[in-house]
C-alpha cells in the first residue's frame with residue numbers, strides 16, 4: 001500500500017515534468033529548423049559593377065559586368081549584365097575627325113548608366129581597350145591614333161563612372177585575356193581542371209592561345225600566370241593583318257596585281273565572291289592599309305566580279321599563308337613558332353559568326369570544305385533573296401570568310417581532320433560573351449587571386465543541416481534514455497514488493 005501511494009505521488013509530479021520536457025523538446029526542434037532555414041535564406045545580393053569598352057577594328061562594344069559585393073575574390077562570380085554595340089564603325093575610322101570618336105560612344109554609355117544603380121555609378125571602374133584597328137592606325141599615323149584616344153579619354157572622363165584608362169592593348173594581351181575569359185567562365189581555374197585554348201578572329205588581327213609546356217623555343221610567345229595556386233605556361237600569338245577584313249584586302253591586292261599587269265583592265269574576276277556579284281569599288285579602299293606594302297592609292301575604280309569557284313578560292317587563300325622559313329622546331333605560318341596543338345579550343349568572335357551563318361559549327365573539316373564549295377557557287381541574287389535580314393557587307397563576304405577560316409585553321413594553325421573536333425565554335429559561355437574584355441577586367445581588378453583562398457571544409461548550408469541533424473540525434477537519444485530510465489525505475493518497486 002505504501003509502495004502504491006509512493007508510486008501515485010511520484011506520478012503526480014512525473015507527468016508535468018514529461019510534458020514540460022516534450023514542450024521544450026518540440027520548441028528546440030522548431031527553433032533549430034527556423035534558425036537553419038532563416039540563416040540559409042537567400043540574402044538580397046548587393047552587386048558591384050565594372051565597364052569595359054572593346055574598341056575593335058570594325059566596331060566598339062560596351063560590356064557591363066557585375067559580381068556580388070561580398071564575394072569579390074571568388075572566381076566564377078563575375079557575369080555579364082549588359083552589352084551595347086556602338087553604332088557605326090570602330091574608333092580607328094575617326095582618324096580624320098578624331099574629335100567625334102569620343103561622342104560616338106554616348107548612346108551606349110547612357111545605356112550603361114541605366115543598367116547600373118545610380119548609387120554605384122561613382123565606384124564603377126570603366127576601361128577602354130583598343131585592338132588591331134588602332135594598332136594599324138598607330139603604325140600609319142601615330143598622332144592621329146593619339147588624337148582618337150584623347151577624344152575617347154575626354155569623353156569617358158565626363159561619364160559618372162571612375163575612368164581607369166584607355167589604351168591600345170598588345171596582341172599578346174588580347175590573346176591572353178581571351179584565354180583567361182574562356183577558362184574563367186568554364187570554372188577551370190577554381191577546379192584546377194585542364195584549360196582550353198582560345199581562338200579569336202577579328203577584322204584586323206587573329207589570336208591563338210593555349211597552355212603548353214614547350215617554351216624553350218620562343219620565350220616571347222609565352223606568358224606565365226599563377227592563378228588560384230596553380231602555375232600556367234601559356235603560348236599566345238597574335239597575327240596583325242590576319243583578321244578577316246585585312247586578309248580580304250591582301251587577297252584582293254594579290255588578284256588585282258595579277259590582273260592589272262596582265263591586261264591593264266580594271267575588272268577583277270574573284271572566285272571568292274558569288275556568281276552574279278558585280279560592284280564598282282574604289283582601289284583606295286583596298287589599299288589604304290599598312291597591311292599591303294605599296295599600291296595604287298589613286299581614286300581609280302575597279303569592277304569586282306564574282307565567279308563563285310570555291311576550290312579556286314581555297315587555292316588563292318592558301319597563298320596568303322607563307323609556310324616556308326621556319327627556323328624553330330615547329331611553326332604555324334610566316335616563320336612563327338607554334339608548339340604542337342594541345343587540348344580543346346574555343347573559337348569565338350568572327351570564327352563563330354561566320355561558321356554559324358554557314359551552318360558549319362558541327363561539321364567535320366572535309367564536310368566543311370565541301371559545303372563551302374557548294375555555298376560559294378550559289379548565285380548572288382538567290383542569296384540576297386533568301387537573306388533579307390543579313391547585312392549585305394557580311395553576306396557578300398561569307399564565301400571568302402568561311403574559306404579563310406578553314407584555311408587559317410588547317411594550313412595556318414595545323415588543325416587536322418582528327419583535331420578539328422577539338423574546336424568548338426561559340427559566342428557565349430553561360431550568359432557572358434566570350435572575348436578578351438572580361439579577362440582584361442578580372443586582371444586589372446585583381447579578381448583572380450594567385451592563391452586559392454582557405455575555405456571551411458563544409459559549405460554553410462551543409463554545416464547548418466549537419467548541425468540540425470546532430471542536434472536531433474542528441475535530443476532523440478536523451479528522450480530514449482529518459483524512457484528507458486522511467487521504465488526501469490517504474491519496474492523496480494514492483495520487484496521490491
Ligand SMILES: Nc1ncnc2c1ncn2[C@@H]1O[C@H](COP(=O)(O)OP(=O)(O)O)[C@@H](O)[C@H]1O
Nearest residue numbers: 056057058059131132202203204205243350353
Ligand atoms: N554577324 C557577323 N557576321 C560576320 N562577321 C561579323 C559579324 N559580326 C561581326 N563580324 C566581324 O567580326 C570581326 C570583328 O572584329 P573586331 O573585333 O572589330 O576587330 P579586331 O578584333 O581585329 O580589332 C569583324 O571582321 C566584323 O566584320
Ligand SMILES: [Ca+2]
Nearest residue numbers: 056131202349
Ligand atoms: Ca576583336
